[in-house]
Amino acid sequence: MSVKILGKSKGFYDTFERRPGINKEQTHYCPGCGHGILHKLIAEAVVDFGVAENLIFISPVGCSVFSFYYFNAGNFQAAHGRAPAVATGVKRAKPESIVISYQGDGDLAAIGGNEILHAANRGEAITVFFVNNAIYGMTGGQMAPTTLIGQKTTTTPYGRTLQNEGYPIRMAEIISSLESPVYVERVMLADTRSINAARKAVRKGIKNQIENKGFSFVEVLSTCPTGWKMTPPQSQEWIKSTLSETFPLGVYKDISDQVEPLDLSQNFAPSERIPKLIGLEQDKLDYDIATMKIAKEIDQEIRISGFGGQGVLTLGVWLSEIGMREDLNVSWIPSYGPEMRGGTANCHVKLSRTSIGSPLVTHPSILIAMNRPSLEKFEEDVIEGGAIIWDNSLIDIEPTRKDIKNIPVPATEIANELGNTRISNVVILGVLAGFSDFLDPLVVQRVLPLIFKKKHLLEINLKAFQKGLELGRELLA
Amino acid sequence: MAKARGLVAVNFEECKGCKLCVDACPVDVLHLAKSFNTHGYSPAEYDGEGCTGCGICYYACPEPGAITVFKRWEEAQEAYICHNNNVQSRLSLQDSVRGLALCDSCGQEVILSDFLNLRFAE
The missing domain is CATH 3.40.50.970 (Thiamin diphosphate (ThDP)-binding fold, Pyr/PP domains)
Structure with a gap:
């Protein structure tokens, strides 16, 4: 005969570790709730x-x-x-x-x-x-x-x-x-x-x-x-x-x-039907996946931040687009708010070979800072050994940390030389592809035409990417 | 009066002293303590005798683990499995008001309301 005891159900945690503060034994409800x-x-x-x-x-x-x-x-x-x-x-x-x-x-x-x-x-x-x-x-x-x-x-x-x-x-x-x-x-x-x-x-x-x-x-x-x-x-x-x-x-x-x-x-669509439903199969690239360079550093958590209008959110979209075409799991979430009017408009990007639990990037492996408030705000969050790519044509201070890769890029200056300030984010993309081995320049160059449908825009963006790529390779060397 | 064969153990630290169990108890064997726990509440306490093991206080209580009711205390007492020695042991009731017992096998104190960490033979 089993012993009959009414006690705390196994449906509850033994102690409430998720509850903040020192009281891990009681619920947060008022007495008698x-x-x-x-x-x-x-x-x-x-x-x-x-x-x-x-x-x-x-x-x-x-x-x-x-x-x-x-x-x-x-x-x-x-x-x-x-x-x-x-x-x-x-x-x-x-x-x-x-x-x-x-x-x-x-x-x-x-x-x-x-x-x-x-x-x-x-x-x-x-x-x-x-x-x-x-x-x-x-x-x-x-x-x-x-x-x-x-x-x-x-x-x-x-x-x-x-x-x-x-x-x-x-x-x-x-x-x-x-x-x-x-x-x-x-x-x-x-x-x-x-x-x-x-x-x-x-x-x-x-x-x-x-x-x-x-x-x-x-x-x-x-x-x-x-x-x-x-x-x-x-x-x-x-x-x-x-x-x-x-x-x-x-x-x-x-x-x-x-x-x-x-x-x-x-009741639900099987996952293999979803790409077809949203038309993803149509513009699949024709390159052979085996020729792609699958690098060791492929899992990246990236925070991109800058003024609204610099294309920081867009850059994040491109990164996830590229990651998707490399058959990675990707996530992108923007951080909207009053910051859009100057300050730190930013987005979180994750590229991963395994499934992504949370799309939030609290400790980025790469921080891309396109203005000074962004560098000041997020510098401390970067993981040890991570990289900070910052636009030194706009930011008049330098990262103070020594345990990170410090990569200054005059992105806005380069973009101006090429004739359009708005492509500074593409320069950054080029640098990223040049110095790190998680972005394959070949893949990026093949994805860009899918993003820029207008011919004249594509040309200047490819130029900006090439410029960034060269700069990135110089930095690597 | 109904036969007293149960035992109620109130966890002194988990109880918030809302008094719902005190009012709900049909044989009236619960009361609020005179002292406070670390969270500043006066928890409910067992009078020490008279519990029938009906379990009404358990369902009246809003805290997941504040009240543990041993429906037949004597059976539970014999079926206890010692946490340290992993053998079937016996519980000797030490403080029925606070729900404390001693394990006959290892001699250590057992908090009877710490239900998720207690094991009993089937």
């Missing part, structure tokens, strides 16, 4: 059903944004309100996984109202847990779409009124009115009996997904003692006496016994 109870019910269910290994948790914006501190599972943190959209993508790409979209009422009913309606309407085979505490808890207790009439919040200090804010939205009722959802229930976390009912609903929602039944939606009336300015026992009492009056509990829809399991294998 309903999130913790629901987390426990979910963790227990996925472990009991043996799917903890396959769990991908989509965390929202709200207090539960940090659920990846706690769940020993895969996690995506979605933009505000977009958890069901992200969950849709994850479930379609990995139909064998258990995808849980976990959202609060501000996230799901306000900002993400559209996403949840359409995910539900499409009948995505995911499980949605909707934590309804009638306010925006994380931001300090503002009115949410679910706030009760007369309820005082920081943004409705005299109480919510019909005239100004309208009626509270009942999401479970709305979702259950759609055709596709197979299971919609509203439960509460207010006492032993209701928590037990919530536990059953959580398990059913997850079970439905394991059996590929379709879209399951569990609304959970939950406490926010801090936002409601009550003690935890008082808040549970308030759910029972007040909140559940406006949001009646119960099963709003359950056709999970009547529906056939979905066939999820047709």
Whole structure:
């Protein structure tokens, strides 16, 4: 006979190492918060059903944004309100996984109202847990779409009124009115009996997904003692006496016994079809891949930074384009912002033989600095033995570090001599190809015509590249 | 009164003193401690006797690992596998209020609420 013990679920990490600060044992939730109870019910269910290994948790914006501190599972943190959209993508790409979209009422009913309606309407085979505490808890207790009439919040200090804010939205009722959802229930976390009912609903929602039944939606009336300015026992009492009056509990829809399991294998395009779909096969180069120089230094993390207009983002696009044609994994993300008006507009580029986990380049192996603020800002981030390529015709200081390769290039000057300031980024590309062995000049010269479709532009850019290439080779020698 | 055959162990450092378990306990054997833990909360404590092992406090508690309930303490006591010697040993209850026991095999203190690090024979 096995020993019966109720303790911390294996669905959680033993210690919460991802949580910043010294407190790695407690959750970040306030005392008495309903999130913790629901987390426990979910963790227990996925472990009991043996799917903890396959769990991908989509965390929202709200207090539960940090659920990846706690769940020993895969996690995506979605933009505000977009958890069901992200969950849709994850479930379609990995139909064998258990995808849980976990959202609060501000996230799901306000900002993400559209996403949840359409995910539900499409009948995505995911499980949605909707934590309804009638306010925006994380931001300090503002009115949410679910706030009760007369309820005082920081943004409705005299109480919510019909005239100004309208009626509270009942999401479970709305979702259950759609055709596709197979299971919609509203439960509460207010006492032993209701928590037990919530536990059953959580398990059913997850079970439905394991059996590929379709879209399951569990609304959970939950406490926010801090936002409601009550003690935890008082808040549970308030759910029972007040909140559940406006949001009646119960099963709003359950056709999970009547529906056939979905066939999820047709839900997404196989990866080999994608290049064809986006027309990549057409302009494949005709060179023989075996003749290409696959260099040892091919994995590069590059940060390119400068003024807006210098072509720093474009240079990043070219690098990833070239990398793609060398059959590498590539990533490129720009860093937009007020910096576009002078300062440090920059982009992150990764070229790798293995798959890329994160596209962020926090410690570049190569920094390309096209203006002074960029050099000052990113110099310290470069890894030891990395390289800094900087435009010494524009930057009047020098890198101070001695443990890096210092490569000054008068790129703007050269570009001006050639007749167009805007091609300084191509000069840099040439230098990069010349001094390092991860870019094959032959490949670059073959890719450039694909980028510059206009003939007259191609000529001057090839010239600039050649000039940079020569300079780079000189530097190497 | 229901038969006391369970044991509840509250993790002194993980509990935030929200009092939900104290209110939920049907046999009323939990209370808030007079002292504070390092995070400044007054955690819940077991009275030391009377737990039936129903598990209601476990589900009432919002912290993942603050409460551990041994449904049949005597069985769990015998099935304990020593962390150091990797043999089946026996737990002797040392402090039922704080949930501390001694392992008969290695003699070391066992925090009963540290559930993920405890092993028991099937």
